[in-house]
Amino acid sequence: MIVRIMGEGQLRVDASAVSELNTLDEQLDAALSGDDEPAFRTALEALIARVRAVGSPLPADSLHASDLILPPADATVEEVRELMSEDGLIPG
Amino acid sequence: MSVIKRVSMIFKAKANKALDKVEDPRETLDYSYQRQLELLTKVRRGVADVATSRKRVELQINQLELQSGKLEDQGRKALAGGREDLAREALTRRSGVQGQINDLRAQYASLQAEEEKLTIASQRLQAKVDAFRTRKETIKATYTAAEAQTRIGEAVSGISEEMGDVGMAIQRAEDKTAQMQARAGAIDELLASGALEDFTGTGQQDDIQAELDRMSSSSDVEIEIQRLRGEIGQAAPAQIEGAPGTAGRAATAGQASQSGQAAPPATPPAASAGQPPAAGEGE
Numbered sequence: 001m002i003v004r005i006m007g008e009g010q011l012r013v014d015a016s017a018v019s020e021l022n023t024l025d026e027q028l029d030a031a032l033s034g035d036d037e038p039a040f041r042t043a044l045e046a047l048i049a050r051v052r053a054v055g056s057p058l059p060a061d062s063l064h065a066s067d068l069i070l071p072p073a074d075a076t077v078e079e080v081r082e083l084m085s086e087d088g089l090i091p092g
Numbered sequence: 093m094s095v096i097k098r099v100s101m102i103f104k105a106k107a108n109k110a111l112d113k114v115e116d117p118r119e120t121l122d123y124s125y126q127r128q129l130e131l132l133t134k135v136r137r138g139v140a141d142v143a144t145s146r147k148r149v150e151l152q153i154n155q156l157e158l159q160s161g162k163l164e165d166q167g168r169k170a171l172a173g174g175r176e177d178l179a180r181e182a183l184t185r186r187s188g189v190q191g192q193i194n195d196l197r198a199q200y201a202s203l204q205a206e207e208e209k210l211t212i213a214s215q216r217l218q219a220k221v222d223a224f225r226t227r228k229e230t231i232k233a234t235y236t237a238a239e240a241q242t243r244i245g246e247a248v249s250g251i252s253e254e255m256g257d258v259g260m261a262i263q264r265a266e267d268k269t270a271q272m273q274a275r276a277g278a279i280d281e282l283l284a285s286g287a288l289e290d291f292t293g294t295g296q297q298d299d300i301q302a303e304l305d306r307m308s309s310s311s312d313v314e315i316e317i318q319r320l321r322g323e324i325g326q327a328a329p330a331q332i333e334g335a336p337g338t339a340g341r342a343a344t345a346g347q348a349s350q351s352g353q354a355a356p357p358a359t360p361p362a363a364s365a366g367q368p369p370a371a372g373e374g375e
Contacts, residue, residue, distance in 0.1 A: 025094045025095055063223055063224060063247050063250035083102065
């Protein structure tokens with residue numbers, strides 16, 4: 001499975017790590033719904049740290065599309081909301 | 093649905109949307125490649141812009157550090173001249189300048205991090221664009237339009253994702269830089285107006301320095317008076333009975349100021365007992 005951390009690049013992550021990442025994703029979701037910025041920070045950093053730990057970076061010249069895309073490690077609640085909206089930040 | 097899944101889905105949809113309008117899949121390759129080259133130029137310009145902002149902040153830090161050093165020096169001179177009030181004023185202003193410096197240092201670090209991120213992003217994009225160009229030529233040479241479709245889809249969606257990511261990174265860097273530019277502009281104006289030199293005062297001149305100059309020039313007058321007295325004293329020694337060793341002291345006025353005896357400048361000249369405050373000039 002290929003995971004992109006926005007602003008950092010892509011990593012190959014073994015499928016066995018998925019359930020663990022899902023748990024962290026649920027915490028992230030709860031923090032986002034509760035508009036809890038500190039909890040959101042902690043959850044996002046934990047999730048990204050875990051992906052970095054279990055993943056191995058893809059070579060820079062790889063042209064693979066990712067299976068999962070994570071927001072940048074320093075993204076705020078507001079930025080992630082925009083990422084999830086239809087008319088967000090992505091140009092083009 | 094989870095955060096990751098929503099972000100992933102919408103991100104991919106957007107990244108690929110720009111290519112939908114191209115009919116012939118092989119044209120998609122050229123169209124995408126063109127946009128990749130444009131983005132490469134843009135990201136390189138982004139790196140240069142952030143570097144410019146960083147250098148500007150660095151320059152401001154240097155200027156403020158000079159200012160801080162000057163205020164500390166003024167504080168020292170004021171204290172040596174027995175003017176604790178003036179020394180306090182100088183050090184209070186210095187603490188304000190120091191606060192600005194700390195703020196700018198944080199900005200500097202943030203810009204530096206942004207610059208590094210964008211540099212790496214530009215290198216990564218360059219590697220992908222090179223790989224894409226090779227793949228594009230292979231696909232065009234080898235496959236018919238129908239056959240090529242799947243392969244084109246793979247190559248294009250991979251790089252479109254990268255382009256969306258880099259595009260956002262540039263946007264974030266621009267936003268951050270713009271915020272800092274505004275603050276840097278404000279500090280430039282402050283530096284230019286001289287308001288930082290006169291942090292709490294109302295005048296355009298550096299009032300601490302003016303006061304120090306006044307102290308210094310009145311002490312110069314003191315030294316002259318003592319010297320003249322010394323000369324006259326050789327003829328009439330009784331004139332200087334209130335100030336033993338005055339003539340010798342005046343000759344070493346620079347060191348005399350460090351003996352710690354406070355001599356308020358308001359004291360009438362003759363009564364200052366040969367205790368001139370700091371004789372050194374301001375700068």
